[in-house]
Amino acid sequence: MRIGRLGAVVVAVLVAGAQPPKKAAGPLDGRKEAERAKTLKDAGGTEESERAVEMGLVWLAKQQKQDGGWEFDAGSKDERVAATGLALLAFLGAGETHTDKCKYQKTVAAGVAFLVKAAPGGGGIGKPLSKNAYAHGIGTLALVEAYLMTRDKALLAPAQGALNHVIAGQAANGSWGYTPGAAGDTSITGWQVQALHAARLSRDFVVPAATVKKTAEFLDAVGAGKLKARYGYSESAGAAPGTSLTAIGLLCRHRFDGWAADHDGMAEGVKGLMKKAPVKTAAVPDTYFYYYATQVVRTAGGDEWATWNEGPKGADGGRKGGMRDWLVLLQLKKDGPNQGSFDPDPGHIGRSCGRLGTTALAVLTLEVYYRYPLPR
Incomplete structure (x- = not known):
């Protein structure tokens, strides 16, 4: 991957200027190399699965464009923020950041710079990262994770600005739709919840309790059965076990409502997922x-x-x-x-x-x- 001259300058400034606390513990420290090896073994990962992750990152790095972003190779080619966000999340998930001396430091720095350029300024609501609600949620999640892993103060305002747009865009029924304020569906809501959940792992971000409460109300509305173990698109009708919508609904319950293995709704929902x-x-x-x-x-x-x-x-x-x-x-x-x-x-x-x-x-x-x- 080659980055244009302007992009290279932005990346150099981002890398040189980032000064995260060296010893500060973070909510995503499990991604760090030493901690990752232990967690991998305990949770059922293998050397083969880690090699697959590395091979995937090698390929993703080669797909990065000169402006630091990525581009889908199918119907949604214009959704650069979503493509960049997904690719960055893969690198961040493996412990790669723009501040640490790691293999993909420059790759991540260029991707982060691409999102920062698209982000609302000053921590306000401003414009979204993308007019596509899916893309905005994915890009916001990537910015928040990049901050959580580095505590780079340069990312705090852009990430909070993107979060503010998510918060302001929630519909009255607690969902998120394709346009801000419009009633939406479980699938779009899933990406906004992931971004907001990540932000709630740090006191540095502001996520109103009312936003979380309204989301739970929407999940109640689209959840089917006494235990709310199955989820539909925008209503409970048609909710079934072993579907993407049910998996999204259950993850949202885990993230916002604290549903763990011992929760009856989660236990029943997992049984349904096991059918697939x-x-x-x-x-x-x-x-x-x-x-x-x-x-x-x-x-x-x-x-x-x-x-x-x-x-x-x-x-x-x-x-x-x-x-x-x-x-x-x-x-x-x-x-x-x-x-x-x-x-x-x-x-x-x-x-x-x-x-x-x-x-x-x-x-x-x-x-x-x-x-x-x-x-x-």
């Missing part, structure tokens, strides 16, 4: 579903997580065929321009975000072991 547990086949996965569902089942732990991650027990007591080995198998290993990437999936991600979006989500899924800490 990964199976080691040659098929291309629904990466959107598995990105969300893997995070949810990770909260359950125990046999359900082992089955999801490693596969069901065989006659010999061993496990094989789970999400981890399935994704490792699907990654392209052959030498060539696509080595380390994942073929576009047949769903919305593949059609709209192509190889870049599919690869970023697959890498993020393989980082689930250490990307976010589980509640203690």
Whole structure:
């Protein structure tokens, strides 16, 4: 990847000017190299899954454009903020930052600079990172994570400004839609909740309690059943287990309502997700579903997580065929321009975000072991 002259200047300033506290503990410290190795082993990751993450990052780095951003290679090519946000999240998830002397420091710095350029200034509401609500939520999450991992004060105002736009754009029913203030759906809401949840991990960001409360009210409205273990698009009708919407709803419950493994609604919801547990086949996965569902089942732990991650027990007591080995198998290993990437999936991600979006989500899924800490 080559960055233009102006971009190179911005990156150099960002890298040189960032002075994060060296010993400050952070909520995402589990991504740091030493801590990551321990968490990986404890949670069921392997050397093979980490190699797959690294191969994916190598490919993603090669796709970066001269202006520091990324671009989808399918229908949503104009959504540069979403493409950049997803790619950056993959690097950040592996502990790569723009302030640490790491392998992809310049890559991350250029991506962060691209988002900062698009961000509202001064911490106000201003304009969104993108007119697309999905893209704005994804870009906001990336900015917030970059700040949480570095405490780079230069990112505080842009990240809070982007968060302010999320907060101001919430509809009266607690959802987020395609335009600010318009009633929306569970899928769009999922990305806003992820960004707001990340912000709530630090006292440096402001997220009103009223925003969280309204979100819970929306989730109650689109949740089906006594336990609210299944979720629909914009209403509870049609809510079913083992769908992307249910996985998103459950992750939102975990992030905002603190639903953990011992919560009846979460336990029932995970049972539903297990009906679509990964199976080691040659098929291309629904990466959107598995990105969300893997995070949810990770909260359950125990046999359900082992089955999801490693596969069901065989006659010999061993496990094989789970999400981890399935994704490792699907990654392209052959030498060539696509080595380390994942073929576009047949769903919305593949059609709209192509190889870049599919690869970023697959890498993020393989980082689930250490990307976010589980509640203690």
